[in-house]
Amino acid sequence: xxxxxxxxxxxxxxxxxxVPFEAVDxxxxxxxxxxxxxxxxxxxxxxxxxxxxxxxLIMPEEGSVRLDGKVQMVFQTPQDSFDPRRTLGDGIMExxxxxxxxxxxxxxxxxxxxxLVELDRKFxxxxxxxxxxxxxxxxxxxxxxxxxxxxxxxxxxxxxxDVTVQAQIAAxxxxxxxxxxxxLLLISHDLALVxxxxxxxxxxxQGRIIEEGTPDEVIQDPREPYTRLLVESVL
Numbered sequence: 001x002x003x004x005x006x007x008x009x010x011x012x013x014x015x016x017x018x019v020p021f022e023a024v025d026x027x028x029x030x031x032x033x034x035x036x037x038x039x040x041x042x043x044x045x046x047x048x049x050x051x052x053x054x055x056x057l058i059m060p061e062e063g064s065v066r067l068d069g070k071v072q073m074v075f076q077t078p079q080d081s082f083d084p085r086r087t088l089g090d091g092i093m094e095x096x097x098x099x100x101x102x103x104x105x106x107x108x109x110x111x112x113x114x115x116l117v118e119l120d121r122k123f124x125x126x127x128x129x130x131x132x133x134x135x136x137x138x139x140x141x142x143x144x145x146x147x148x149x150x151x152x153x154x155x156x157x158x159x160x161x162d163v164t165v166q167a168q169i170a171a172x173x174x175x176x177x178x179x180x181x182x183x184l185l186l187i188s189h190d191l192a193l194v195x196x197x198x199x200x201x202x203x204x205x206q207g208r209i210i211e212e213g214t215p216d217e218v219i220q221d222p223r224e225p226y227t228r229l230l231v232e233s234v235l
Contacts, residue, residue, distance in 0.1 A: 003068070004151050004183040005031040005054065010063035012049050023049045024060065025207035031151065033068075036177055036184040038194035038215065041204035042230070047187045050204075051155045054185075069150025072143075076156040078136035082128040088136070089124030092143040099147060113142035117172060134165035138172065145176070152177075153185045158193065170196055191219055191234050203227050 012024040024046045031037045039047050052058045054065055055073050072095075075081045082091045092110040097103065111121050117138040128136055137157060144152055154173065158166040174197055177184045186197055194201050195215035203211040203218060205226045211218060222228045 002033045003030045004033045004035075005068070005071075005185075006066045007050070007054070008064050008066075010050065010053060010060050010065070012046075012053060012058065012060045022207050024053070027063075027204075027207070027209055029202055029209060029212075031183050031185060033150075033183055034181045035200065036186060036198045038198035038201035039185060039187045039204060040189060040191055040194050040201055040230070042189055045204045046207040047204055048155055051153050051185070051187055054153065067151065070147060071151040071153060072145070072147060072149040073153040073155060074137070074140050074144050074157045077160050078133055078140050079128045079131075081140050082136065084128055087125055087127055088131065088139040091128075092124075092139060092146055095143065095147045109146055110142070113146045114139070116145065116176070117142045132165075133161050134168060137161065137165075137169055141169075141172065141176070145180075145182075149182070151183045151185065153187065155187045156189070157186075159188070159190065166193070173197060191215070191231060195219060203230065 008028045010024050010027040011022065013020050014023050027050060039050065041047055051073060053060050055071055082088060089110055092113060093106040096106040096109060111124060114121050114123060119135060119138045119142065123131060123135060123139060158169050161169065170193055186194060188194055198215055201213065201215050201218050202209045211222065211224045211227045218227060219231050222231055
């Protein structure tokens, strides 16, 4: 399997009260083309920092990232990811317009993306506050897919939603990933979601990857004490 992404020896240091701490400490991993990879661990373990490094929102002190194609990201709080002064349709079109697409064509594609994520086209004209969290997250996924990324990063993309909507978004992501052959990096503390969506999972703790395997292997026979605690916390 060819890799869509290869990260090698990533290291990121932050400072708290002028005291350095390593948010990411020597992390290496890859994602194959068409693969859904889970990155799991408790809050503050460095998962989101890795996502920001991949998307170049921040730069690492050390290490490298090789990406074969475009990457898009879906964030945890869907309403906050849209400009409240603009409609959801404007938000979906923005990336396409920034790439030089004409307004009419961008609008047509935005409506097609709403169809794809099973959201009525009337949401094109709605503002973020006029939509529920699940509806906004579907619109955020539509926005991400509109520019045809080879890799989609979902950073706790369902954790702010209620249980029923979480299941709907998870099913949507699974369908889109399977039908489109897109690679997916699922960042989550929810091992049940990782087990449902992913073919491989990395367990992260204190800035390092401590365990790797299929979700079934990691959940049913964890090797590391921290992984056992993580599994027990959700069972």
